[in-house]
Amino acid sequence: MRKETILNACVLLGLLAVPLWALRVDEPFIITLATKAVIFAIAGVGLNFSLGLGGLVSLGHAAFFGIGGYSMGILASHAQSYTPLMGWPLVIDGTNSMPLIWLFAVLISSLFALVIGALSLRTSGVYFIMITLAFGQMLFFFMISWPAYGGEDGLVIYVRNGFPGLNTLDPIQFFGICFALLCGVLLAVSRIARSSFGLALGGARQNEERMQAVGLVPCKLYLIAFTISGAITGLSGALFADLNRFVSPTMFSWQMSGEIMIFIILGGTGRLFGPVVGAAVFILLEYLLGGLSEFWHVYLGAILLGVVLFARGGLIELIVGREVAHD
Amino acid sequence: MTDPILDVRNISKSFGALKASDNISLTLVPGEIHALIGPNGAGKSTLIKQIAGGLQADSGEVWFDGENVTGKTTVERARLGLGRTFQVSSLAMDYTVSQNVVLGALGHRGKIGLKGFFRPAMKDTALLDVANDALSQVGLDGFAKTRTSELSHGQRRQLEVAVALTLSPKVFLMDEPMAGLGAEGSLRLTGFLDQLRQQAPILLVEHDMDAVFSLADRISVLVYGKIVATGTVDEIRSNPIVRTAYLGEDDET
Numbered sequence: 001m002r003k004e005t006i007l008n009a010c011v012l013l014g015l016l017a018v019p020l021w022a023l024r025v026d027e028p029f030i031i032t033l034a035t036k037a038v039i040f041a042i043a044g045v046g047l048n049f050s051l052g053l054g055g056l057v058s059l060g061h062a063a064f065f066g067i068g069g070y071s072m073g074i075l076a077s078h079a080q081s082y083t084p085l086m087g088w089p090l091v092i093d094g095t096n097s098m099p100l101i102w103l104f105a106v107l108i109s110s111l112f113a114l115v116i117g118a119l120s121l122r123t124s125g126v127y128f129i130m131i132t133l134a135f136g137q138m139l140f141f142f143m144i145s146w147p148a149y150g151g152e153d154g155l156v157i158y159v160r161n162g163f164p165g166l167n168t169l170d171p172i173q174f175f176g177i178c179f180a181l182l183c184g185v186l187l188a189v190s191r192i193a194r195s196s197f198g199l200a201l202g203g204a205r206q207n208e209e210r211m212q213a214v215g216l217v218p219c220k221l222y223l224i225a226f227t228i229s230g231a232i233t234g235l236s237g238a239l240f241a242d243l244n245r246f247v248s249p250t251m252f253s254w255q256m257s258g259e260i261m262i263f264i265i266l267g268g269t270g271r272l273f274g275p276v277v278g279a280a281v282f283i284l285l286e287y288l289l290g291g292l293s294e295f296w297h298v299y300l301g302a303i304l305l306g307v308v309l310f311a312r313g314g315l316i317e318l319i320v321g322r323e324v325a326h327d
Numbered sequence: 328m329t330d331p332i333l334d335v336r337n338i339s340k341s342f343g344a345l346k347a348s349d350n351i352s353l354t355l356v357p358g359e360i361h362a363l364i365g366p367n368g369a370g371k372s373t374l375i376k377q378i379a380g381g382l383q384a385d386s387g388e389v390w391f392d393g394e395n396v397t398g399k400t401t402v403e404r405a406r407l408g409l410g411r412t413f414q415v416s417s418l419a420m421d422y423t424v425s426q427n428v429v430l431g432a433l434g435h436r437g438k439i440g441l442k443g444f445f446r447p448a449m450k451d452t453a454l455l456d457v458a459n460d461a462l463s464q465v466g467l468d469g470f471a472k473t474r475t476s477e478l479s480h481g482q483r484r485q486l487e488v489a490v491a492l493t494l495s496p497k498v499f500l501m502d503e504p505m506a507g508l509g510a511e512g513s514l515r516l517t518g519f520l521d522q523l524r525q526q527a528p529i530l531l532v533e534h535d536m537d538a539v540f541s542l543a544d545r546i547s548v549l550v551y552g553k554i555v556a557t558g559t560v561d562e563i564r565s566n567p568i569v570r571t572a573y574l575g576e577d578d579e580t
Contacts, residue, residue, distance in 0.1 A: 214434030
């Protein structure tokens, strides 16, 4: 078995073991931390799909994270105030069913990703980074100035949304839901990465000229990748909102986009488990260093610099070495 | 004479004051190897780019297989059957040799489809058959699992040709396939191209004169963006303009 596969299995087991241990010693806060790490990992896997596989450096993925969050916020706030979301031409009620909210979050965020991607992919390189950042900021300021759903104050949802057969208010059960979704997303992404589409997308990242010469259109591949990527990050946004039972425009902030990217860089760009490792380490550092000083980001910055300078392939490469060519 | 499959009509292209292509016309008929020679900077690669797509001519037309492709993109031309190899190897360097040829086969299939999102590409036997066949034709079958960036320069040239083969094109456009191959390598490839012309005609840009003279049915000589002569090997060898411009007047004294 490949070293990386073993490491990946250990990471998943570790992510599962920590909250189970916390449950035994009755530390619900630790379970919440682990849940946060898992949700951030999903967001990172989403961004990694376009950044790692397709080489599209998007600094606007907070947009999809926020859209996912507000999908939950808007649907659930209508459900808790018993007002319909839409009265005409057909009545749409709010809902507090998680699966429905997820579906909604994925649909809306992929729609936005499709439009933002179609416009942004006319550019590349630094311009692509800037234009995705601009779209993210646009949505951020839109949310701040839209009074219907709390504006700057955000929305408070009093009760966590429900999942058939589970008590989502129990931290460990909510963790279970998020963990299962992470596994599902990882499975899907690893399959797509090995598929014909994944092969072509990776080919386009490495050499657009070559792809055109064999008759494949890089731009189309990028747009599909960006849309899938936005959908996954949107899903994580809905989960994050449910974790906090609160959404605010901060979810759209460019700092959020930066954080998602940090997960990937920390763990290893383009690696399936890169963002999972990155998010877990990020949360761990936030917990450990945050206790030492309010300015823990200074230490995070130093660690990030260290990774970028001395371990370009992230922590995973540090442990298992450079990726070998494989099918 | 049979109808040309590739017909370049009065192509001109300028970069500022530099005329890279000056009213160029040339044809490629089935079964032939048409070599394009000329000194460095004569505009050979510029011409290839205008034929393959990626560079729009200022004036003139490119006809391919009875169709005017002047306004078509690189991708559209590739799908119509223009198989191109690059002067500087243009491959997916992080991929294995096998993955590179499978990409070619995938491009030839033309669509990825819904299944293409979940079925592992490297277990798709239809793609692999095409890919492995192309690899063994160029003699790279022993390197299928090697990372492309670890190949020697010459092997990359062979892989370029293999990728073009997977497209089973109607025309090959080869930009210096022999460059850097070494004596034995070029001899091998010469033998291979000799047979390949039966599959599809080749427009061959090449500096290796031994190869050109032994392979070409016709030769066109490009100097400063102009075709100064077109003819058989013997005609070109004895053409006085060509001798001064390119082959060197004093060589055989």
